[in-house]
Amino acid sequence: xxEVTQTPSHQVTQMxxxxxxxxxxxxxxxxxxxxxxxxxxxxxxxxxxxxxxISEKSEIFDDQFxxxxxxxxxxxxxIRSTKLEDSAMYFCATNFLGWNEQYFGPGTRLTVx
Amino acid sequence: ELKVEQNPLFLSMQEGKNYTIYCNxxxxxxxxxxxxxxxxxxxxxxxxxxxxxxxxxxGRLMASLDTKxxxxxxxxxxxxHDLSATYFCAVDRETSGSRLTFGEGTQLTVNP
Numbered sequence: 001x002x003e004v005t006q007t008p009s010h011q012v013t014q015m016x017x018x019x020x021x022x023x024x025x026x027x028x029x030x031x032x033x034x035x036x037x038x039x040x041x042x043x044x045x046x047x048x049x050x051x052x053x054i055s056e057k058s059e060i061f062d063d064q065f066x067x068x069x070x071x072x073x074x075x076x077x078x079i080r081s082t083k084l085e086d087s088a089m090y091f092c093a094t095n096f097l098g099w100n101e102q103y104f105g106p107g108t109r110l111t112v113x
Numbered sequence: 114e115l116k117v118e119q120n121p122l123f124l125s126m127q128e129g130k131n132y133t134i135y136c137n138x139x140x141x142x143x144x145x146x147x148x149x150x151x152x153x154x155x156x157x158x159x160x161x162x163x164x165x166x167x168x169x170x171x172g173r174l175m176a177s178l179d180t181k182x183x184x185x186x187x188x189x190x191x192x193x194h195d196l197s198a199t200y201f202c203a204v205d206r207e208t209s210g211s212r213l214t215f216g217e218g219t220q221l222t223v224n225p
Contacts, residue, residue, distance in 0.1 A: 031209070033212070033213075042201070042215045042216065042217045043156065043201065045212035045213065045214065048210050048211070048212060050209075050210050055210045056211065058212070091156065093213075097209065100161065101146055101158050102146075102213060103158070104148075104155045104156040104158075105155060106155045107155050
């Protein structure tokens with residue numbers, strides 16, 4: 001069964017450093033999303049992406065964040081200058097039509113020290 | 114702003130018992146999703162409810178949707194230990210590519 005994959009599974013970085021989180025969506029899916037989950041809290045939407053541009057972003061997704069699909073397969077989330085409060089699990093999700101269920105990847109645990 | 118509220122947030126129950134988790138939301142969406150999350154793991158899709166009155170069942174779990182009341186329920190029948198997990202409901206806004214707004218989650222522990 002096709003699945004969403006994410007790399008790395010765990011990333012430790014120092015405050016102020018840049019990180020790039022990678023996602024490989026299910027191959028025929030057209031809509032891509034990033035969510036984050038701070039430990040013990042609910043899942044929060046960051047950004048959605050369709051047709052090579054951002055469709056929607058939340059108030060969390062400020063100028064420190066960016067997304068792109070550089071090679072037609074990977075979908076990346078970049079955090080330019082990480083802060084302690086960016087420590088969380090980051091999930092990529094995808095769906096085909098944009099209105100049906102979203103399929104979540106296994107997540108990347110980001111730890112900022 | 115769309116709000117999604119679940120209750121209870123914590124539920125400890127004995128094996129063999131029945132219980133219901135409630136999910137209230139503030140928009141007129143007809144689409145509601147239930148996900149399961151095991152500790153340290155990703156979100157597994159359980160149910161997709163796409164219309165008023167929708168009812169879906171899988172094993173010991175049954176989900177329903179009442180769009181007029183803006184309420185969904187997840188009913189657990191004869192709980193077993195393997196059902197221990199956190200359960201999230203989520204709602205979107207019925208437009209293509211719209212975000213999911215999640216509830217706070219219900220942490221379920223089923224004790225032998």
